[in-house]
Amino acid sequence: MDESATLDAVAALLADASRILFITGAGISADSGLPTYRGIGGLYHERLTADGLTIEEALSGHMMAARPALTWKYIAEIEANCRGAQPNAAHRVIAALEREKPDAWVLTQNVDGLHRAAGSTRLIEIHGTVHHLRCTECRHERTVEDFAGLRLPPECPACGGVLRPDIVLFGEMLPAPAVGRLEHLIDAGFDLVVSVGTTSVFPYIAGPVWWARQAGVPAVEINPGDTEVSHLVRHRLRMPAARAFEELWRRLHPEAG
Structure with a gap:
């Protein structure tokens, strides 16, 4: 056909x-x-991140807990490449x-x-969605249009904990x-x-x-x-x-x- x-x-x-x-x-x-993480033309096609990790390692729940600044670095990089998309x-x-x-x-x-x-x-x-942030320590949540102006990793105004996007990370x-x-x-x-x-x-x-x-x-x-x-x-x-x-x-x- x-x-x-x-x-x-x-x-x-x-x-x-x-x-x-x-x-x-x-x-x-x-x-x-919008670029993909992998695949032809993807942000991380057949290469490691600048920190020597696969993107799956960098964007894992384990890494967010252990080194939130590193995970946020790559979340922010991907968000910046997607910003303004319609x-x-x-x-x-x-x-x-x-x-x-x-x-x-x-x-x-x-x-x-x-x-x-x-x-x-x-x-x-x-x-989940990258525009919804939640605290890893308390119940504080907020919605953002983009990550412009965010201090990384962002701090929870309620308890001082780390905010993270309400997305499912690897693992x-x-x-x-x-x-x-x-x-x-x-x-x-x-x-x-x-x-x-x-x-x-x-x-x-x-x-x-x-x-x-x-x-x-x-x-x-x-x-x-x-x-x-x-x-x-x-x-x-x-x-x-x-x-x-x-x-x-x-x-x-x-x-x-």
Whole structure:
């Protein structure tokens, strides 16, 4: 099936489905100019950090506890490379489909907040968000637009402890409320699962696609490269996310031109 025919088939699935799960990873935000940690063009592609560590070691829960200044150094570096990014067509079309489909949800690994900025509300940010800070010692929390002007590592104004972004660092557990919400949604079932811009290396990201395969529910992958779930889906669009969703929206709303 050629690209145009595959787009037609995926658009037809989107039109017919009521309950849709969009699963998104770094690839969807790449079209907003955000770099990935790894992969071609990533900030740490095939190299160690300046401190001789892998990025996974630097951004681990253990390192945050032992050497918070070092972990904050790399969190801030990544945030600076992402600062000012805006939602792209993929984020916007997914948010628009949420408004049309009352039972559409987004499961994202991204901590950049772009889905929320685009208007998504039925959203599971499984790895948290970089814009929400919490104290490692007390219950103080705050929301920031970016890290400009922050003294690193930032100090909690309530107790003097270290603030950290409310994100899941390497080696840490996923937030129980987010996991519970995802499990509840999977139990209720979906009509369509769409994996976008993720290699699906984590079991909880690949899991819904495996569920779809076992349940006989169609699944779609939008990703230029091969991934852990490519062999499981009914249709593959080997395209960047923004272009794919622009084409799909055009087919779903031909009157919009």
